[in-house]
Structure formats: structure tokens, C-alpha cells
Amino acid sequence: MLDGTQGRWRELLREGLRHRSFLIGGLLTLAFLGMAALSLVWTPYGVAEIDVAGKLRPPSAGHWLGTDHFGRDILSMIMAGAVNSIVVALVAVGIGLGFGVPLGALAAARGGWVSEAVMRFSDFAFAFPALLTAVMITALLGPGAVNSIIAIGIFNVPVFARLARGAALSVWQREFILAARVAGKGQVRVTVEHVLPNIASVLIVQATIQFALAILAEAGLSYLGLGTQPPAASWGKMLNDAQTFMFQAPYLAVFPGCAIALTVLGLNLLGDGLRDILDPKLRRAR
Amino acid sequence: MTLFLVKRLVTLVLTLFVAALVVFTVLEVLPGDPAAIILGTGAQPDTLAALRKELGLDLPAPVRFFDWLGGLLQGDLGQSYTYSVPVAELIADRVAVSLPLAVIAILLSTAIAIPLGVLAAARHRRLADLCVMGFSQVGVAIPNFWFAILLILLFAVGLRWLPAGGFAGWDAGLGPALKSLLLPAVALALPQAAILARVTRSSVLETLGEDYVRTARAKGLSRGAALWGHALRNALIPVVTIMGLQFSFLLAGTIIIENVFYLPGLGRLIFQAIAQRDLIVVKDLVVLLAGAVVLVNFTVDLLYAVLDPRLRGGVEGA
Numbered sequence: 001m002l003d004g005t006q007g008r009w010r011e012l013l014r015e016g017l018r019h020r021s022f023l024i025g026g027l028l029t030l031a032f033l034g035m036a037a038l039s040l041v042w043t044p045y046g047v048a049e050i051d052v053a054g055k056l057r058p059p060s061a062g063h064w065l066g067t068d069h070f071g072r073d074i075l076s077m078i079m080a081g082a083v084n085s086i087v088v089a090l091v092a093v094g095i096g097l098g099f100g101v102p103l104g105a106l107a108a109a110r111g112g113w114v115s116e117a118v119m120r121f122s123d124f125a126f127a128f129p130a131l132l133t134a135v136m137i138t139a140l141l142g143p144g145a146v147n148s149i150i151a152i153g154i155f156n157v158p159v160f161a162r163l164a165r166g167a168a169l170s171v172w173q174r175e176f177i178l179a180a181r182v183a184g185k186g187q188v189r190v191t192v193e194h195v196l197p198n199i200a201s202v203l204i205v206q207a208t209i210q211f212a213l214a215i216l217a218e219a220g221l222s223y224l225g226l227g228t229q230p231p232a233a234s235w236g237k238m239l240n241d242a243q244t245f246m247f248q249a250p251y252l253a254v255f256p257g258c259a260i261a262l263t264v265l266g267l268n269l270l271g272d273g274l275r276d277i278l279d280p281k282l283r284r285a286r
Numbered sequence: 287m288t289l290f291l292v293k294r295l296v297t298l299v300l301t302l303f304v305a306a307l308v309v310f311t312v313l314e315v316l317p318g319d320p321a322a323i324i325l326g327t328g329a330q331p332d333t334l335a336a337l338r339k340e341l342g343l344d345l346p347a348p349v350r351f352f353d354w355l356g357g358l359l360q361g362d363l364g365q366s367y368t369y370s371v372p373v374a375e376l377i378a379d380r381v382a383v384s385l386p387l388a389v390i391a392i393l394l395s396t397a398i399a400i401p402l403g404v405l406a407a408a409r410h411r412r413l414a415d416l417c418v419m420g421f422s423q424v425g426v427a428i429p430n431f432w433f434a435i436l437l438i439l440l441f442a443v444g445l446r447w448l449p450a451g452g453f454a455g456w457d458a459g460l461g462p463a464l465k466s467l468l469l470p471a472v473a474l475a476l477p478q479a480a481i482l483a484r485v486t487r488s489s490v491l492e493t494l495g496e497d498y499v500r501t502a503r504a505k506g507l508s509r510g511a512a513l514w515g516h517a518l519r520n521a522l523i524p525v526v527t528i529m530g531l532q533f534s535f536l537l538a539g540t541i542i543i544e545n546v547f548y549l550p551g552l553g554r555l556i557f558q559a560i561a562q563r564d565l566i567v568v569k570d571l572v573v574l575l576a577g578a579v580v581l582v583n584f585t586v587d588l589l590y591a592v593l594d595p596r597l598r599g600g601v602e603g604a
Contacts, residue, residue: 116297119297120297120300120301123297123298123301123580123583124301124304124305126531126534126579126580126583128305128572128576128579129534129535129537129538129541129575129579131537131538131541131542132537132538132541132556132572132575132576135541135556135557135560136309136312136560136572159531162527162531163527166523166524166527205488209426209481209484212426212427213535216429216430216477217538219429219431219432220429220430220431220538220542223431223542224541224542224545224557236429239429239431239432239435242435243435243546246435246438246439246443247443250439253432253435253436253439256432257428257429257432257435257436260427260428260429260432261424261427261428261429261432262427263427264426264427264428265423265424265426265427268423268426268427269423272423
């Protein structure tokens with residue numbers, strides 16, 4: 001059994017190394033995870049190290065990506081900002097998957113009032129856009145990274161609940177489910193053994209989108225001054241500062257944006273690759 | 287279908303009621319007395335008490351909740367503490383900016399995304415597919431406010447074709463007003479279009495792999511005929527869901543984008559109202575925005591039922 005599982009993983013890994021999106025996405029993601037990890041022990045300069053005499057310097061040998069209006073090193077701030085973005089997104093998507101998928105699967109399996117209750121909960125939570133919720137939460141609790149995690153995470157729950165329910169409903173109507181039911185399998189067993197594996201690819205694609213959106217949402221909140229607070233580094237806050245100095249130092253607007261875009265791009269490519277590798281139908285098509 | 291419609295309508299009303307209750311309760315526990323905010327820190331206690339009475343803040347919370355709700359239903363949204371004008375007037379002014387912005391963004395994103403998604407699926411693993419997926423990947427990855435800043439740098443600062451921010455106003459004429467909204471709408475539409483194109487492609491591809499499409503192909507239908515005649519209608523179900531979800535993202539997007547471009551829309555108003563503790567504006571706006579999202583989701587549910595009658599009654603109804 002163990003050999004079989006190991007063999008399957010080896011096969012998937014071999015597939016992955018041949019898959020361009022998976023490879024590029026994996027490398028980009030590893031690069032950013034590595035950069036984030038490195039920033040925990042080393043950055044070229046201190047993240048909060050102010051050097052007014054050296055402010056708004058363009059990229060140079062001393063400061064590879066230049067300095068901001070306080071003379072802080074942009075590369076160091078981007079490195080530290082990576083940790084912040086990744087942590088916020090990971091926890092927020094984890095909250096969404098952990099609560100949303102069981103809710104959606106349950107709704108599809110039980111139908112009736114359970115399904116109705118889950119859908120109404122979704123509608124209710126959906127009625128508040130993530131940023132609006134975040135603005136409300138930060139108005140209530142004060143701005144900060146933890147509050148932005150809560151806000152983004154809460155919004156992820158109905159996204160996954162609704163998607164899982166919709167996808168599971170389609171699966172429940174297929175013949176092999178009927179066969180499984182006739183064979184005497186209960187709703188929970190059918191859900192775990194047949195429904196979830198069949199909706200996994202949809203969930204993976206959505207999880208990558210939500211992960212990307214969580215990073216973007218965190219950056220957006222920080223841009224508005226509601227997310228991570230100074231002196232902690234945040235890509236969104238860096239872009240806010242950059243807009244103020246866009247005439248004197250346009251490069252300030254380039255690097256943090258590139259960092260967000262490349263991270264999100266890497267994660268999305270990785271997710272796409274995973275979907276292709278994990279979905280047998282697409283593997284046959286290739 | 288009538289029962290389905292009635293059930294959805296009842297839940298819509300209930301959702302809105304609960305949303306209003308939650309918003310009211312959340313803002314009740316917020317620190318800060320609106321009367322003290324209006325009069326400032328040096329206000330005398332009796333002046334404060336008089337203003338609290340005038341604003342109805344001395345009444346019990348349940349009475350204030352139902353007064354507020356009754357007002358909302360009659361179109362009386364109260365008076366803004368900060369701007370000293372009726373909130374309905376304030377919101378109407380801002381809707382004149384936000385609604386056209388959202389509509390232009392939705393039209394742009396749908397017009398770009400659905401044809402691109404279908405094209406990519408129809409030309410799976412060919413050059414067109416790779417180009418569409420490349421666009422989608424980059425579009426999804428770019429934060430809209432960063433894209434907005436880049437657009438400003440290029441079209442306002444560099445080429446000087448369009449304004450860098452602000453709103454000319456509808457009184458200035460259609461041309462200048464639309465010019466003010468063009469860059470914000472493009473900034474809002476690109477990420478939406480990228481997501482929608484990706485979902486459309488994924489959904490059409492999945493549907494093309496279904497047995498009934500294979501049967502249609504086996505009967506001699508071309509890939510295109512099978513796609514347009516059989517696959518597209520079913521493939522649109524998840525696309526419609528995502529479009530419904532996107533409306534919410536679009537509203538969130540307007541909060542940021544209106545701040546980037548200093549547009550006097552609803553997004554900027556709510557942000558300013560929270561900063562100024564203008565709670566009556568916050569309450570009204572949050573409930574109205576929530577109402578808009580609920581209505582869109584209701585429409586999505588209806589479209590679901592129209593597109594796939596099997597889904598009207600859930601599993602047990604099939």
C-alpha cells in the first residue's frame with residue numbers, strides 16, 4: 001500500500017517536472033518562499049533603517065532596487081513584505097477551505113433545509129464584499145494584519161461552500177453515484193470517496209485563485225492603510241507611498257507591484273500545473 | 287418555477303433583514319459618540335445631550351433600529367453628520383459616478399473574457415490558447431491598483447491623453463465625464479476579464495470532455511458545432527456563478543480604484559465615512575451595497591434555474 005502511494009507520488013513528480021506551468025510556477029513560488037524565509041534571518045539592510053540623506057535613490061550597486069522617501073532599502077522591504085503576504089494568504093485560504101468545503105459538500109449531500117441554510121449563509125456572507133468586511137472589521141478592531149486575515153478568511157468560506165455545493169450537485173447526479181448508493185454506501189462515504197475526489201480539481205483551481213486574491217486583497221488593504229501597519233513592511237503600503245512620489249521616483253511603483261504580480265503568477269501557474277497533473281481526463285487529453 | 291421564485295424572494299428579504307441587523311449591531315458597539323464627534327471634544331454636556339436627543343441617540347437601540355429600517359424602506363436614509371445633507375442625496379450624487387464605472391467595467395470585462403475563454407478552449411493547446419492563458423495569468427496576477435498606477439504613469443503622466451484622477455462631472459458633458467472614468471474602468475475590468483476568461487476556458491474544456499459532447503462528435507458534428515450547439519449552454523453555469531461572485535469583487539475594487547483616482551464615488555464615500563465616524567452614512571451604504579450584492583446573487587440563482595432546470599430543486603428534485 002505504502003509502495004503504491006510512493007509510486008503514485010513519484011509518477012506525479014515526474015509528470016510535474018515535464019509540465020511547463022508547474023515547473024515555472026513551482027520555481028517562482030520556491031523563489032518567493034525562499035526569499036521570505038531568508039528575510040527572517042537576513043536582509044541587506046534593516047527593514048526600518050531610515051537614512052534621510054539617502055532617500056529616493058534609484059537602483060544602484062549599494063541599493064539594488066533603490067531607496068524610498070525615508071531612505072529605506074526597497075529590496076529589504078520587499079523581502080520582508082513577502083513573509084507578510086504569504087502568511088496572510090495561507091491562513092485566509094486555509095480558513096476558507098477548512099470551513100467552506102465541508103459546508104458545501106454537506107449541503108449537496110443532504111439537500112433540503114441543510115442546503116438551503118448553507119446557501120443562505122453564503123448569500124449573507126457574500127452580501128458583504130471582502131474589502132467592505134475588512135473596512136468594517138478594522139473600524140471595529142483597528143487596522144492590522146490579523147484583522148485583515150480574519151476579514152479575507154471569512155470571505156473565503158462562502159466562496160468554497162458555494163463552489164463545492166455547485167460542483168458536488170453535478171457529481172451527485174451522475175450514474176456512478178447512483179451505483180455507489182445502490183451498493184449501500186451512505187452519504188458521508190459517497191461524499192468522501194466519490195464526490196470530493198471529483199470536485200478536487202475545481203477546488204484546487206479555485207484555491208489558487210483565492211490564494212492570489214488573498215495576496216491581492218492584503219496588498220489592497222495595506223494600500224488603503226488598513227492592513228499591515230508600519231514599521232512592518234507590506235507591498236501594498238509600499239505602493240501607496242510610491243503613488244505619492246510617482247513623479248520623482250517612478251521605480252518605487254514598479255518593484256513592489258512586480259513582487260506581487262510574480263508571486264501571484266507563480267502560485268497560479270503552480271495551481272494550473274497541479275490541476276493538469278491531478279485530472280486524469282486532462283492527462284489523457286495531453 | 288413560481289415556488290422557486292417565491293422561496294428565493296423570501297430568503298432575499300430575510301438576508302437583507304439580517305444584514306441590516308448585523309450592520310446596525312456592529313456599528314452600535316463601535317467606540318465613539320456621533321454627537322461628540324460632531325460637536326468636538328470641547329462640547330458642553332448639556333449641548334451634547336441636546337444633540338443626542340435631536341439625533342435620536344437617546345432612544346433604546348431596538349427603537350432606533352426599527353426607525354432606521356422603516357426610514358430605509360421609505361427612502362429616508364437620514365442626515366449625514368459630516369456633510370449635513372440628506373444621506374439619500376449624498377448617495378445619489380456618488381451613484382452617478384460608481385454605477386457607470388461598474389457598468390463600463392462589467393461590459394468591458396465580459397466583452398473581453400467570454401470570447402477569449404471560448405476561443406482558448408476551442409483552440410486548446412494551440413497558439414491562441416497559449417496567448418489567452420498568458421493574458422489571463424498576467425491579468426489575474428496584477429493588482430488592480432498597481433495596474434491603475436501604471437495606467438496613470440502611461441496615459442496621464444506620459445502621453446497626457448487622459449486625466450490622472452478626479453471626475454469632470456456629468457455637467458461637463460459626456461466626453462469629459464467618460465474620459466475621467468475610462469482609466470478606472472480599464473483598471474477594474476482587466477483583472478475581472480482575466481479571471482472570467484480562465485473560468486470560461488476551464489468550464490468549456492470540461493464540458494467538451496463530457497459523454498454527450500463525445501456522442502455529438504461521434505454523430506458527425508464538427509468540434510465547433512458541438513461547442514456552440516451543446517457544450518456552451520452547460521459551460522456557462524459556472525461562468526454565471528463566477529460573474530455573480532465578481533460583482534462583489536468589483537464593489538471591493540471600486541473602493542480601492544476610486545481612492546487611486548480620487549473619484550467621488552460610493553467606494554470613496556464609505557471609506558471617508560468610516561474615517562470620519564459618520565455612522566449613519568456607513569450603515570446606509572453598507573446595507574445598500576449588501577442589498578445590491580444580494581440582488582445580483584438572486585439574479586444568478588434565477589439564471590442557474592433557467593440554464594439548468596435540474597438544479598431548481600437540488601439533488602432530491604432531480
